[in-house]
Amino acid sequence: MKKILAILLAGMMTATALVGCGGGDASSKTDNGSKADNGSSDGAAKIEGSIVDDSYFGDEGTDSKPVTLKVWAPDAAVSLVKEQVEAFKKAYPKRKFKEISVVAQGEKDAATNILNDATTAADVFSFPSDQLNKLVDAGVISQVAFKDAVTEANDEGTVKAGTLNGTLYAYPETNDNGYYLVYDKSVVSDEQAQTLEGVLEACKKAGKKFIMNAGDGYYACTFAFTAGVKIDGLEKDGITQKFVKYDEDEAVATLQAFAKLIKDYRGTFQSLDVANIASGFAGGKCGAGIDGSWDTASNQKALGDNFGAAKLPTINVNGTDKQLISIFGYKYIGVNGSSKFPATAQILAHYLAGEECQLQRTEKLGWGPSNKKVQENKAVTGSPVLKAIGEQAKNACIQVNVANTFWDPMANLGNKIIADTCNPSDAAAMKKLLNETISNVRDEG
Template sequence: MKKVLAILLAGMMTATALAGCGGSGNNSSGSEGGSSNSGGSVAAQNGKVDESAFGDEKDITLKVWAPDKGVSLAKEQIEAFKKMYPNVTFKKIEVVAQGEGEAATQIVNDPNKAADVFSFPSDQLNKLDSAKCLSPVSKAFLADVTATNSESTVKAATLKDSKTKEDVLYAYPETNDNGYYLVYDKKVVSDDQAKTLEAILKACKDAKKDFIMDCGDGFYACTFAFTAGAVIDGFEDDGETQKFKEFDENKAVDTLMAFAKLMKEYKGTFKSLSPAQIASGFKNGTLGA
């Protein structure tokens, strides 16, 4: 029952979730999406199932991890979740602040202290699966998940079972905005200038404003490789080494040299700073984009 409730709570919070709590402890890929609710006997509609699927366990205790700024929202969602199942007795649902970026590391280091429900970036899925810290999402909920999420987000939360070769969903997609966007002051950079980096930098320099990009963070710096035409395809079996479908080293070098030339040409304008500096930069008038 606890496991089922953890899955449902994760689904309601539209967060990627660890369902491996309680039960047999057999958390290997493809081994737990089963029991009484793995087939089609328990139907999920809008994330809710018949309470008969929970069994007769009482005084349920769950732990939820949420980002610092998301703790209040998580608590609101939990209260709404409780109202969905008024006949289920919850002893405690604890919300603990835990950054998503470090979730996998914390869990792998000490699975016994892990939360029952938590969010994590999709690139940590292989790491968690390799450490046998995840259980699949019950098959009873698959139709609901695929109907309410884009194909790409469902794929990001899916791995192939090493034995059956079947696709197995391990998490609920939370967002499809794991990318980049440009924020610029229209008094400094016009919509037309915003179409190219060269024009953006020139506009900022002419207006004596800064341009910020965190080149020291791989999440942002990998745009250099993507601009060079790199195409990735998940990870190797270790769950950490990136697979490349296409990667032209000569083109990559040329692209990096072009970026380096821009940085040198606009030294003093192009600043490698944390995105946290963006809000303050616009507020104090020093930032153009």
């Protein structure tokens, strides 16, 4: 990785610090052999909102060195990000931009694709908070060049989750990376939406589907978390998933309750990709589902005035209603450490993560902002979806420091619980499944 604005910042801002998630030298050597400062500061940077002084481009964007960048954005945001990139280019009329392409790339696969070949990956990319460790550990993500401005503008939780060993590595983009219950109000009443039993009964009565992607570990971990099997970061080795203590009998009983309820509503409960929720609403086949803010616009369009949103419901376990526990995190914009235009990539990432762009994504896509000023906007305070996600966030495990081995065992747990062969009354089999899941997450099995 090259030094970032080293001359302009007179040594106050340098290239990426490569620090492994398990510890290590906070001033690791960069590719050119220079020392990278741990935790960059804006120094004397002139920053107004999402705009930094033109001089920070250095020799990038000149006639002799026109800028070529690639940006990865999720499918739903590609069109808007293209518009934002054009606005960015207009904000710096003195600079030469040969091309800034915006390419669709799923956020959950961003880290994997960058690790495959950072030199051909995007210069600027979006990713969820749980991928930060592997990006830093592999040394493929640059530290944030405008730390002070970013820290001041965004809420503390997102800044903290984007920081490792005192270094901020990513520009906060959202504060809403979680899921909630979305439902057709003509099918499910607001009261019925409070319990999973009520939701399923309403959908069955109307001949509609309830959709949850139980075969995806991102959603299936809800079964384990609700049972009390919650994660608590990583062990000291920086690799192995740590779990909080839990009551095994209660955990088994909770998983049995899920299995029985799903079996009782076989045909109504459908384990499908979340993309089927909006299309199901539009086609009149879906009554409710578990979805995220990234699909807000499509779900609202499909349901119109019948659009309903609430935190996840409860499930009754041996006579007690238990709140469903989900996973909740944040989304970030990162800068590829192998970018040939590191200064421009940093400036663009800062712009795309800034107040104006976050507000646009909130208004047009329904995303929840990390920017403190945007959080006070009526587009946020008046959003039933962001309210629902905010309430669910109080009943969630934070999606930070999640082991690579976490997702597949959780997906297997979900698939086993919803399988036709699952016997909800077999406590011994459920206990075995639970123990195998945890063992596999910890990579001991």
